[in-house]
Amino acid sequence: MIGHVDADCFYASAERVRYPSLRGIPVGVLGNQGACVIAKSYEMKAAGVKTGQPIWEAVKVCPHGVYVKRDFRWYEVLSRSMLDVVREFSPTVEYYSIDEMFFDATGVDPWSMQKTILTRVGVPVSIGVAASRTLAKLASDARKPFGCSVSAVGDFDELPVTEITGIALRSSIKLSAHDIRTVGDFRQADRQLVNRLLTKVGEGLWWELNGTPITPITISRPMHKRIARGGSVGRTTDDRDRLMGWVARNVERLVEAMFWHRYVTRKLSLWLSFKTGGWSGQTALISSTGASEMLLPAAKELFVIGWRGQPVTHMHIVADELQVIGSQQRSLFEPVKPELDELKRTVNEKLGRFTVRSAETLAINDIYGDEAYGYDICDVYGKSCF
Ligand SMILES: [Mg+2]
Numbered sequence: 001m002i003g004h005v006d007a008d009c010f011y012a013s014a015e016r017v018r019y020p021s022l023r024g025i026p027v028g029v030l031g032n033q034g035a036c037v038i039a040k041s042y043e044m045k046a047a048g049v050k051t052g053q054p055i056w057e058a059v060k061v062c063p064h065g066v067y068v069k070r071d072f073r074w075y076e077v078l079s080r081s082m083l084d085v086v087r088e089f090s091p092t093v094e095y096y097s098i099d100e101m102f103f104d105a106t107g108v109d110p111w112s113m114q115k116t117i118l119t120r121v122g123v124p125v126s127i128g129v130a131a132s133r134t135l136a137k138l139a140s141d142a143r144k145p146f147g148c149s150v151s152a153v154g155d156f157d158e159l160p161v162t163e164i165t166g167i168a169l170r171s172s173i174k175l176s177a178h179d180i181r182t183v184g185d186f187r188q189a190d191r192q193l194v195n196r197l198l199t200k201v202g203e204g205l206w207w208e209l210n211g212t213p214i215t216p217i218t219i220s221r222p223m224h225k226r227i228a229r230g231g232s233v234g235r236t237t238d239d240r241d242r243l244m245g246w247v248a249r250n251v252e253r254l255v256e257a258m259f260w261h262r263y264v265t266r267k268l269s270l271w272l273s274f275k276t277g278g279w280s281g282q283t284a285l286i287s288s289t290g291a292s293e294m295l296l297p298a299a300k301e302l303f304v305i306g307w308r309g310q311p312v313t314h315m316h317i318v319a320d321e322l323q324v325i326g327s328q329q330r331s332l333f334e335p336v337k338p339e340l341d342e343l344k345r346t347v348n349e350k351l352g353r354f355t356v357r358s359a360e361t362l363a364i365n366d367i368y369g370d371e372a373y374g375y376d377i378c379d380v381y382g383k384s385c386f
Pocket of ligand 1: 007099
């Protein structure tokens with residue numbers, strides 16, 4: 001049997017752990033610009049606030065709600081202690097996302113696990129146990145909030161197919177042309193038909209829904225194809241210094257991530273989003289590297305090529321064709337020794353992230369002064385999803 005743990009409205013619950021006065025009242029968690037509701041408590045959901053809604057609309061719908069900025073560093077602390085509890089119960093645990101884990105449920109009492117997470121971490125979770133991952137996830141979703149159940153094949157036959165993770169709108173349109181609308185329709189459909197419509201991936205879901213596990217629990221994360229760092233640049237800007245500040249910041253975050261995974265790259269891309277349209281460019285590096293001494297100049301060069309004075313809304317820096325340190329091909333050129341990065345790491349480990357950072361980031365000092373920017377969801381390492 002496979003279990004799936006999923007925290008109930010995780011970000012809102014996490015805020016309630018440190019601010020107990022938020023319990024029982026509508027809580028909305030805002031994105032890093034404080035503009036949009038990215039998560040909400042059940043009370044706020046009941047008031048009609050939608051995820052992604054701008055704050056000025058949300059306060060009209062739910063004026064008595066409390067709105068707080070997201071803080072992924074805190075969410076990671078709670079996420080790791082959730083993981084610790086799950087590992088006490090099961091020897092095989094997959095850290096799927098910041099608030100979801102799959103585990104080998106053989107001999108595990110899920111009710112006891114749920115209670116232990118609540119008392120020790122303070123976060124309510126829903127747990128589903130079933131014969132496959134797909135069924136376990138359906139089970140935990142179906143019984144939210146604070147549900148806990150052991151389910152059998154057929155228990156979710158009434159639900160629409162779109163409730164199945166991996167079946168999005170496009171697939172559901174293909175299926176409905178063959179009168180497949182519910183989980184039950186899908187599970188009882190002809191397997192070969194499912195394969196024709198949704199390829200091998202869809203057939204995998206068919207097996208899983210019929211109780212045959214296809215996707216195992218993965219303890220270690222498969223190697224990334226690429227790593228990207230970036231996102232919104234705060235308020236949209238056409239200030240060259242600010243944008244260069246963001247280039248430097250995103251490269252520093254990328255270097256951190258690559259060091260953590262022991263990766264080097266030979267290909268660097270930059271993605272810029274403007275109010276209308278976007279641009280992306282790629283450059284090949286002279287040797288594989290994870291050092292900011294090589295990555296930062298390359299990223300800046302790309303920026304100069306791609307930016308033509310327009311206001312930028314988002315920026316991403318992507319390291320492609322990753323290799324693990326030591327396995328890369330030798331180059332004619334000596335790779336740069338990342339001395340500067342090592343110095344930054346040594347100091348920052350002791351005194352806090354970004355204590356020593358590129359002088360170019362001084363142009364976006366306001367961002368470093370705002371704690372909500374200190375951490376991003378993709379800075380949480382070791383998850384198997386995303
Ligand atoms: Mg959740």
